[in-house]
Amino acid sequence: MSDSDYKKVPAELIKQRRLYAATIAFIAVLYITASIQTNYNPLRFFFHMGSFFDFLVHGLLPPSYKLSEGLGAILAQNFGMALIPTFIGGLIAFCLCFFASYSTAPNRVSVKIVRALASFQRNLPSSVWLMVLVMAFGVGTSVGLMALTINTLGYLLRGFADVVDEVGNESMEAIDSVGAAYLPKLFQCVIPAALPGFISWLLYAIEINIMSSSIIGAVGGGGIGMVLMSHWKLFRYRTSFGIILVLAANVIAVNFISNYLREKVIK
Amino acid sequence: MPLDNNNTDAGNNILSVSGLKKHYGAVKAVDGVGFSIQAGEIVTIIGRSGAGKSTLMRCINRLVQRDEGSISLCGTEIANDMSHRQLCEMRTKIGFIFQHFNLVYRLSVFQNVMHGRLGYMPTLKGILGRYAEEDKEKAYDIIKSVGLEEQLYKRASDLSGGQKQRVGIARALIQEPVLLMCDEPIASLDPVTSRTIMELIVSQARERGIACLINLHQVDFAREYSTRIIGMRQGKIVFDGPSDTLTDSAVAFIYEGDSQHFSEADSAGSLQKEEYAFV
Ligand SMILES: Nc1ncnc2c1ncn2[C@@H]1O[C@H](COP(=O)(O)OP(=O)(O)O)[C@@H](O)[C@H]1O
Ligand SMILES: [Mg+2]
Numbered sequence: 376m377s378d379s380d381y382k383k384v385p386a387e388l389i390k391q392r393r394l395y396a397a398t399i400a401f402i403a404v405l406y407i408t409a410s411i412q413t414n415y416n417p418l419r420f421f422f423h424m425g426s427f428f429d430f431l432v433h434g435l436l437p438p439s440y441k442l443s444e445g446l447g448a449i450l451a452q453n454f455g456m457a458l459i460p461t462f463i464g465g466l467i468a469f470c471l472c473f474f475a476s477y478s479t480a481p482n483r484v485s486v487k488i489v490r491a492l493a494s495f496q497r498n499l500p501s502s503v504w505l506m507v508l509v510m511a512f513g514v515g516t517s518v519g520l521m522a523l524t525i526n527t528l529g530y531l532l533r534g535f536a537d538v539v540d541e542v543g544n545e546s547m548e549a550i551d552s553v554g555a556a557y558l559p560k561l562f563q564c565v566i567p568a569a570l571p572g573f574i575s576w577l578l579y580a581i582e583i584n585i586m587s588s589s590i591i592g593a594v595g596g597g598g599i600g601m602v603l604m605s606h607w608k609l610f611r612y613r614t615s616f617g618i619i620l621v622l623a624a625n626v627i628a629v630n631f632i633s634n635y636l637r638e639k640v641i642k
Numbered sequence: 643m644p645l646d647n648n649n650t651d652a653g654n655n656i657l658s659v660s661g662l663k664k665h666y667g668a669v670k671a672v673d674g675v676g677f678s679i680q681a682g683e684i685v686t687i688i689g690r691s692g693a694g695k696s697t698l699m700r701c702i703n704r705l706v707q708r709d710e711g712s713i714s715l716c717g718t719e720i721a722n723d724m725s726h727r728q729l730c731e732m733r734t735k736i737g738f739i740f741q742h743f744n745l746v747y748r749l750s751v752f753q754n755v756m757h758g759r760l761g762y763m764p765t766l767k768g769i770l771g772r773y774a775e776e777d778k779e780k781a782y783d784i785i786k787s788v789g790l791e792e793q794l795y796k797r798a799s800d801l802s803g804g805q806k807q808r809v810g811i812a813r814a815l816i817q818e819p820v821l822l823m824c825d826e827p828i829a830s831l832d833p834v835t836s837r838t839i840m841e842l843i844v845s846q847a848r849e850r851g852i853a854c855l856i857n858l859h860q861v862d863f864a865r866e867y868s869t870r871i872i873g874m875r876q877g878k879i880v881f882d883g884p885s886d887t888l889t890d891s892a893v894a895f896i897y898e899g900d901s902q903h904f905s906e907a908d909s910a911g912s913l914q915k916e917e918y919a920f921v
Contacts, residue, residue: 545742546744546747548740549738549744549745549757549810549813550757551705551733552703552733553734553758553761553817554731554732554734554762554817555730555768556726556730556760556765556768558768559760559765559768559769560760561769562769562770562771563746563757563768563769563771564746567748567749568748571748
């Protein structure tokens, strides 16, 4: 290498920089066009700040926890709507993920099919799944659970399959070389190696579902979201705010516990 | 499959390979290889990286599917179309030791060693990991003989490189194999550990009467530890003889860089590009 070589920026890097610049310009243009189209003024919020705070102080405060449903029941429902889809989705994902990783699948076609299925389930948000299901079965908590389960299965399947991919061929090759059959190989080698990854994804699913279960309720999926919406529609803002605070505390607590468990499991 | 029934080969022929070929795209990784190994022999295969040593070994226990040629173990043909069950049964008779140890690192030393028995167990017992008491005792004896009894319940990830390879050796030994294949068993280890590991492999193989086939790239180790040396170059055997007949000029010929090899690598292209990416 000669002395002046460091001055020559590799073509790859220049290309990358141009790509970044073009992307940023593109997003800026999109933003401006969209703002004009929708008549959106980002400063409007500041002009109306006074009334916003007025509403915050007089409309929402102090939050009320006087719920006919009872605080405990609400919490239980929130947890239930997060845990049940995670459990069912996780169980199905566990059974299917071995068909979605090239290192364990019986053939390449099964990988393509299962991954496509997972991608379809994952890429429609649970609220969209809910609309589809509501059209078929009507509103209700069990329909909400179903929508959450479908979406959860979508990303858990993808996540589990990636975890199995990461186990790598080396240890599996060793188990093959001792003459082990397929299922013993899965249970003695792949699953022990993948377990922390599986658990980490399950914890993530609980975190996501504890949030989406409230949203899904608001659009007809029952559960805590429905309770919240019913108060909100009757202008019981203080009660609604009380529920929102409970939900927020719940989400934060679950995240906290989940992070703690994840660290324990992964080390 | 009656493995110890010597119906075709006379005497103590453990492994015979003939006309073995395997290609990857344009690369002839193994290009017409034939040799055989008798009981008690310790054979090393030397050759440059890319000569086809690993591919040869992987074809033997069918981790890799060969294109042509025949292989037999103790007189029984390792056919390309044998059932999966027969394949598993054959593999139990061949211990395989890897350069990168290939352990399940979240499991303990003991659990990793027990994996060597999976090929002998009914599927359900294998799934549940319910090993026979007798096998566990055997495992403990073997773990002692490779010097890991203090590490019995340690996680494999917490071991040093040399200790990890000892686990690999123990896992192969508990298979009670007739043939031990070691693919660069010391290439990831420091020189001092390399020596103790080579000594362990050779002494265990001798003690238990297991024939050994070892890929190495250190010529001095090959001369010191084996009874016979096979030299490979570009997928072909270019030397095969007792260790003390390996002359320096033979070594030079085995390792000689030749232009054809490089031009092939050039036309493959992709590897070279990847290398530039790190410059
Ligand atoms: N899975 C594979 N796919 C493509 N090429 C391979 C593969 N395995 C080995 N090769 C090629 O086959 C040749 C022999 O490789 P290998 O048997 O690993 O040699 P060695 O073990 O002597 O270093 C090399 O040119 C290598 O690039
Ligand atoms: Mg190799």
